[in-house]
Amino acid sequence: MGASIRWTARLRALLRQWRGAPLTWLIVGGFVLMAAMAIGTGLTVDRFRQNAIESGRDSLESSVRLLARHFDREFEDFAVLQKSIIAELESHGIDSPDVFRSEMGTLAVHEVLRTKASGWSDVAGANVFDANGVLINSSKRWPVADISVSDRGYFIRLKNDPASQEEVEVVPGRFGTGPAIVFARRVSGPRGEFLGLVSRAITPEQLESFFASTGLGEESSIAMHHQNGQLLARVPHVDDMIGQNYRTGSPEQMAVFERTFVTTQLASPIDGKDRIVASRMLTGEPLVVVATKSLDATLATWRTQTKFFVTVAVLSIGLLVLTLFLIFRQVTHRVSLEKQRLDTAMNTMTQGLLMFDQDERLIVCNRRYIDMYGLSTAVVKPGAYFRDVIQHRADTGSFDGDVDSYCDDILDSVGQIQSTVVETSDGRLIEIKNQPAAAGGWLATHNDVTARIRADERIAHMAHYDALTDLPNRVLMRGHLERRVTELAQGKPFAILYIDVDEFKGVNDSLGHEVGDELLRQVASRLRACVSGNDLVARLGGDEFAIVKAGTCDQAELSALAERILTSLRMPVDCKGQEITSDASIGIAIAPDHGDNLEDLLKRADLAMYAAKSEGRGTFRIFVPEYDAKARQRRQLELDLRQALVRGEFEVHYQPLVDLSANIVNGCEALLRWRHPERGMVSPADFIPVAEDTGLIGEIGEWVLKQACTEAASWPGDIHIAVNVSPVQFRSKTLALKVASALAESGLAPGRLELEITETVLIRDDEEALTILQQLRELGVRIALDDFGTGYSSLSYLHRFPFDKIKIDRSFISDIGQSEDSSPIVQAVVHMAAARHMATTAEGVETEAQREVLRQLGCSQMQGWLFSPAVPAAKLKQLLSRQAAAA
Numbered sequence: 001m002g003a004s005i006r007w008t009a010r011l012r013a014l015l016r017q018w019r020g021a022p023l024t025w026l027i028v029g030g031f032v033l034m035a036a037m038a039i040g041t042g043l044t045v046d047r048f049r050q051n052a053i054e055s056g057r058d059s060l061e062s063s064v065r066l067l068a069r070h071f072d073r074e075f076e077d078f079a080v081l082q083k084s085i086i087a088e089l090e091s092h093g094i095d096s097p098d099v100f101r102s103e104m105g106t107l108a109v110h111e112v113l114r115t116k117a118s119g120w121s122d123v124a125g126a127n128v129f130d131a132n133g134v135l136i137n138s139s140k141r142w143p144v145a146d147i148s149v150s151d152r153g154y155f156i157r158l159k160n161d162p163a164s165q166e167e168v169e170v171v172p173g174r175f176g177t178g179p180a181i182v183f184a185r186r187v188s189g190p191r192g193e194f195l196g197l198v199s200r201a202i203t204p205e206q207l208e209s210f211f212a213s214t215g216l217g218e219e220s221s222i223a224m225h226h227q228n229g230q231l232l233a234r235v236p237h238v239d240d241m242i243g244q245n246y247r248t249g250s251p252e253q254m255a256v257f258e259r260t261f262v263t264t265q266l267a268s269p270i271d272g273k274d275r276i277v278a279s280r281m282l283t284g285e286p287l288v289v290v291a292t293k294s295l296d297a298t299l300a301t302w303r304t305q306t307k308f309f310v311t312v313a314v315l316s317i318g319l320l321v322l323t324l325f326l327i328f329r330q331v332t333h334r335v336s337l338e339k340q341r342l343d344t345a346m347n348t349m350t351q352g353l354l355m356f357d358q359d360e361r362l363i364v365c366n367r368r369y370i371d372m373y374g375l376s377t378a379v380v381k382p383g384a385y386f387r388d389v390i391q392h393r394a395d396t397g398s399f400d401g402d403v404d405s406y407c408d409d410i411l412d413s414v415g416q417i418q419s420t421v422v423e424t425s426d427g428r429l430i431e432i433k434n435q436p437a438a439a440g441g442w443l444a445t446h447n448d449v450t451a452r453i454r455a456d457e458r459i460a461h462m463a464h465y466d467a468l469t470d471l472p473n474r475v476l477m478r479g480h481l482e483r484r485v486t487e488l489a490q491g492k493p494f495a496i497l498y499i500d501v502d503e504f505k506g507v508n509d510s511l512g513h514e515v516g517d518e519l520l521r522q523v524a525s526r527l528r529a530c531v532s533g534n535d536l537v538a539r540l541g542g543d544e545f546a547i548v549k550a551g552t553c554d555q556a557e558l559s560a561l562a563e564r565i566l567t568s569l570r571m572p573v574d575c576k577g578q579e580i581t582s583d584a585s586i587g588i589a590i591a592p593d594h595g596d597n598l599e600d601l602l603k604r605a606d607l608a609m610y611a612a613k614s615e616g617r618g619t620f621r622i623f624v625p626e627y628d629a630k631a632r633q634r635r636q637l638e639l640d641l642r643q644a645l646v647r648g649e650f651e652v653h654y655q656p657l658v659d660l661s662a663n664i665v666n667g668c669e670a671l672l673r674w675r676h677p678e679r680g681m682v683s684p685a686d687f688i689p690v691a692e693d694t695g696l697i698g699e700i701g702e703w704v705l706k707q708a709c710t711e712a713a714s715w716p717g718d719i720h721i722a723v724n725v726s727p728v729q730f731r732s733k734t735l736a737l738k739v740a741s742a743l744a745e746s747g748l749a750p751g752r753l754e755l756e757i758t759e760t761v762l763i764r765d766d767e768e769a770l771t772i773l774q775q776l777r778e779l780g781v782r783i784a785l786d787d788f789g790t791g792y793s794s795l796s797y798l799h800r801f802p803f804d805k806i807k808i809d810r811s812f813i814s815d816i817g818q819s820e821d822s823s824p825i826v827q828a829v830v831h832m833a834a835a836r837h838m839a840t841t842a843e844g845v846e847t848e849a850q851r852e853v854l855r856q857l858g859c860s861q862m863q864g865w866l867f868s869p870a871v872p873a874a875k876l877k878q879l880l881s882r883q884a885a886a887a
Contacts, residue, residue: 030324034317041313045306049299053276056298057263060278060291063214067222067289068280070210075183075285084116086198089128089187097131100187100195104128105136105144108824113139115828128187130196131159149199158186159194168286170204170232170243178203179242181232183285204233204242205577211235219273219297227257227286241270257288268292351447358440360386360411369446372430373398386411398424410434414442429454466539468517469524477538477546481598484548488592493553496546496601497562498587498609499527501569502617504543511578518575519582526568530561546605553590555622562586562620585612586620594623607631638690640676645700649675652707653870656879657722657841657863660855665883667754668715669722669863670708671870672700692728701729702738709746709753711873715880722754722784730757736775743779750780756807758786770801784841788829798836806833808859810844817849823857830858 094100103109109128117126117139125140133150149155154167167184180201187195211222212235223234229247247257252266256279263278274295281288352369356362362384370377379392387407393399399406410418418434431447464476472480484494501523508516520543527537527545536548549561565586572581587609595601607627612619621627644650650672657667674682691697705723712721729735743750755776773783784805785798798806808829812822826842833840842854845864854862868879 027324030320034320037313037316041309045302045309048305048309049302052299052302053265053295056276056293057278060276060293061261061263063222064278064280064289064291067211067214067291068282071224071287071289072282072284075282075287083185086185086187089195089198093190094195095189095191095193097193097195100189101130101134101136104130104196107142109137110139110142110144111824112828113137115825125200127199128196129155129199131194133159136196152182154182154184155197158184158197162186162188162192162194166285168226168232170226170230178205181207204237207233208235208237217293217297218300219294221292223290223292225257225288225290227281227288229257232287256290265295268294351445353446354389354444355437356386356441356444357437360441362386362389363441372446372448373424400424469521469539471524471528471545472536472538474538474540477536477540477548478598480536480548481601484550485591485596485598485601488596492551493591493593495549495552495558495588495590496605497549497558497565497620498540498589498605499545499547499565500585500609500613501543501545502583502585502613504582507580507582511575511580515575515578515580519573519580522573522575523569523582523584526571527565530565530568553593555590558588558590558622559620562588566618566620583618585609585617587612588620588622590622604628634690637682637687638694640679641674641687641690641694641696644674644676645696645703647677649677650700650703651675651872652704652711653872654708654711654721654876655863655870656868656876657861658867660851660859660862664887665867665880666718667720667722667861668712668876669756669870670704670711670724672704673870692726695728697726697728698732701726702742705738706742706745709742709748712752713746713748715877716884717749717752719880720752720754720782721748722756724756724786727758730769730772733772735772736779739776739781740779743781751782754782754784754805756784756786759788773801798832798838802836803838805839805841805860807841807843810864813842813844813850813854813864817847817853823853826854826859827857834858 089100089104092103094103113126113128125138127135127139127144128137129149130136133148133152133155135144135147135149138144152169152171154169154171157167158164165186168181169184170179170181172179180203182199182201184197184199186197189195207224211233214222221234221236224232225246226232229245231241231244231246234241246269247254249269250266252264253269255262255264256277259279259281261280263276265274265276267273268275275292276295276298277290277292279288279290349366349368352372353364353366354362354369355364362380362382364382365380369375370380373393374396375392375398376396380389387403390399390403390407394401394403413434415436416434417436419431421429421431423429428448433445433447434442436442464473465471466473481496484492487494501520504516504519507519520539523545524537524539527547531537531547531549534550536550538546538548540546547561547565549558552558566584569582569584572579574580587605587607589595589601589605589608591601594604604623604627607630608621608623611627611630612621615621651674653671653673654668655671656665657669658664659666672684672688674684674687676682688697691700701724708721708723712719715721725735739753739755742748743753757773776783782804783801784807785803786807787809788806806829808826812826815821816823816826830840839860840858841861841863842850842859843863845851845854845862845866847866851862851866871879
């Protein structure tokens with residue numbers, strides 16, 4: 001305030017001195033320009049505020065539109081299973097609740113339900129309740145649990161109101177611990193009598209996990225309500241809110257549940273904040289998607305813009321003021337520029353600075369040094385002695401030590417460059433540098449290097465410890481092992497345990513990386529608990545761990561440790577709400593029994609671990625010399641495999657595919673064979689896994705494709721060729737180009753080529769996989785889904801991509817025609833394929849009885865030893881010639 005008064009008085013004096021009109025107009029013009037800038041800035045800020053609100057509304061409208069469209073599709077898919085089950089149940093023509101209860105509560109119906117629901121992963125599966133609300137069948141378990149839903153509102157409404165066909169309600173879960181969103185559909189008799197209902201359920205968390213991925217930002221929420229106002233799911237999640245009814249309040253709030261689409265601004269009934277609200281009703285279900293964002297969060301960017309414009313305006317006005325000030329500056333006393341520069345430079349330094357003369361008296365001290373240690377400027381000022389400054393620091397608590405001893409050490413070293421790091425009483429690290437001055441004395445700088453040193457320590461920690469589990473990493477473990485190896489000469493044995501978590505990839509693929517990471521953290525914790533303080537537990541990467549067990553070479557003790565580890569890992573663990581049971585394969589190498597150098601010990605522990613995996617997993621193996629021999633054999637097999645294609649050792653054999661209705665060959669499957677010059681015929685089970693592990697399968701598969709197309713081009717035009725495509729070939733992203741090239745080179749019609757894929761290629765990135773399949777379909781080739789029913793079969797794959805054929809795995813065919821066989825499963829697959837205009841091929845048919853049952857079930861095609869094994873091309877041509885002659 002005082003400075004402002006002094007500046008105004010100075011301005012008035014200068015105005016009196018300079019009464020010329022041009023200067024007056026210059027000043028008036030400057031103030032008018034400043035006023036215009038202020039008004040313009042205010043109008044711009046207000047306009048940008050309105051734009052920010054409109055943009056927020058548009059963003060919410062777009063989000064709820066996309067969410068509604070997404071969930072319309074999802075719930076349409078979700079209802080497919082219920083409708084198909086209800087259609088199946090109602091097709092029996094049951095007209096009595098008692099008959100419905102007796103006929104629908106059987107194991108056979110359970111098998112049908114389980115088959116239909118095998119591709120769905122909701123909380124309760126598909127459940128069938130009788131007219132009294134008692135659970136009589138379920139796709140999830142058999143026999144069913146003793147559960148009744150007669151007290152549920154949705155059951156009462158469906159039972160009492162024949163016009164009501166579907167109900168959606170949030171209820172306390174009876175198949176889990178939390179609430180569930182139940183989708184229930186009525187099952188009616190021929191005359192409309194209520195027989196029971198079929199229900200499915202999802203948890204609010206399943207909806208909320210998708211909501212969370214939209215990333216609307218802070219102070220935003222996404223919710224799904226029933227049209228009656230009941231809250232089904234919400235992000236951010238609040239347990240007490242789920243199931244509450246929010247169809248209350250003002251007409252604007254009620255409109256959210258009454259109108260198809262609403263965008264408005266109102267006070268939230270939850271936190272009272274002004275919020276922008278957008279809602280949209282789903283077309284297929286009585287559900288409403290509601291997205292909100294607080295007005296404060298919507299205007300966050302606007303506030304940033306406002307600060308920018310205000311800053312620019314203030315700077316501009318300040319520039320004008322500065323210009324006016326410079327005009328008047330000629331009448332003021334000139335201040336020493338050099339002193340200003342020196343004071344500015346010193347007081348804006350990030351370091352504390354002191355300069356002492358040859359008499360140990362303070363010449364210069366900047367503000368940073370005073371603030372760094374909380375000192376008094378009345379004591380630390382020019383002319384103060386060095387010892388007095390240090391004593392003042394000791395008195396105020398920023399120096400811990402003997403003052404005289406410290407001062408003597410510094411003074412004895414004057415004339416030399418010194419550097420040291422000290423820690424203050426409050427935990428800060430200060431770097432002090434002393435260097436001699438030109439005219440005697442010295443210059444001291446004090447720098448807040450705490451962050452840098454702590455960062456260096458963190459970097460050093462990160463270089464030697466795993467970021468996920470905080471276990472020592474491979475680098476630190478090798479250093480530890482090197483020390484252990486040097487101690488072998490002192491008679492100190494040790495052992496290395498390699499631990500690989502079994503089926504970890506399946507956890508990542510099916511439950512996500514967050515669950516997988518939590519599982520790895522839990523594994524690390526359990527491994528620590530199994531060993532003593534002298535042992536080292538490390539994570540080598542991925543799902544591989546290691547333990548260095550000190551002071552033992554006793555195999556019995558190490559076997560007991562391995563058993564403890566396996567027992568510990570098999571205990572169920574909660575990972576992000578998922579209960580997971582893990583297992584592991586363990587390999588053990590003992591020093592010095594199995595080697596006295598680091599590389600041999602690591603290799604042999606690894607060989608023992610792979611032996612445990614190959615012998616069934618979930619167990620442990622201690623290294624034996626035979627493992628080295630097996631490793632050498634595999635390496636030799638890999639070397640031979642790399643030369644096999646160049647040497648022409650591969651052959652393509654063909655197994656006929658027989659039309660079950662006409663009993664003729666209408667296709668062949670190409671199967672790779674390896675005729676080794678020394679080993680003879682090598683089993684595909686031995687060399688295919690090696691080809692996939694090494695990546696050779698891509699080049700080999702391309703060769704098989706070209707050979708098969710070239711051979712098939714010489715067959716009768718009604719015989720097609722089927723070629724297997726491995727996941728490695730699929731991931732290359734050039735499959736469609738290679739198929740097109742093979743067709744062009746051979747002259748084979750695209751419609752005669754059938755590519756067989758397994759569900760493995762769809763699991764990791766099904767969107768990309770479906771894109772590649774569509775590219776293949778555009779070439780005109782046929783696509784078959786191989787080994788259906790043995791993996792993660794999902795009806796959604798069949799819905800999203802129209803396969804030409806489903807191949808039923810031989811595991812479902814082997815017991816066909818026997819009691820308690822797989823006929824219902826095969827029947828369900830055939831019906832499902834027929835409904836989507838797909839053919840079916842049964843693999844592994846070996847008996848006449850199997851062929852007859854498959855024919856009666858409506859299966860399109862078969863292959864197996866009953867008709868013919870895979871044969872060379874020449875023999876196949878003879879078979880096709882005999883068939884043509886017979887025709």
